[in-house]
Amino acid sequence: MAVQATFEKLTAKMNTDPAPIEQLSYVYQFDLTGSESGTYQLKIDHGEVTYTTGVKWEPRLTLKLSDDHFVQLANDDLNPTMAYMKGQLKVDGDIGHALKFHQLIKKYQDD
Template sequence: MSVEQTIANLLEKINSNPHGIEGMTAVYHFQLSGADGGTYQVKIENSRATYTKEATEEAGCTLELSDENFIKLVHGKLNPTTAFMMGKLKIKGAMGLSLTLQTILQTYQS
């Protein structure tokens, strides 16, 4: 599964049942390395999540990791704390938003 498919599937779950993002406003950037790399932006606003394959707004939190590790993270197969401690995941910006993202991912994992 590609990064874009992974994000699209996640956002479909979030938008069909937005209880996990209600009242939240945030912009995340995922700077990914690898074959499916690039910068992906996810914006959460008005109980809706959208994404673009470029950074169009300033992020409150930026996560840097490989495309493979991103897919594992979204599917719950990569512990974000362990990945951070091992240098597989770098976080810039608001650490609180990264913790909120972890909660969102856990809420919508398949």
């Protein structure tokens, strides 16, 4: 349940403070392995964020990683550049957008 709880927490934070995402229209897809394996999507649409399991929308970027690494990434406890270099994170799409996702995550972390 860690993956679902992480998505719920992240979407709640983003929807509570939509200012950093008001100009974004983007779908991130996460193909996860591990005990909570599956496909998850995070849709950011001009200040409104939703997530789903499975493929509902056309993703602009797909990140492939383990469920544990996803939770670490979402909590800003995983350096995506190092994870990519170590093969723990694979990216289908523009690598620059993967880095932008990490910057976005950092904006929504607890102080």
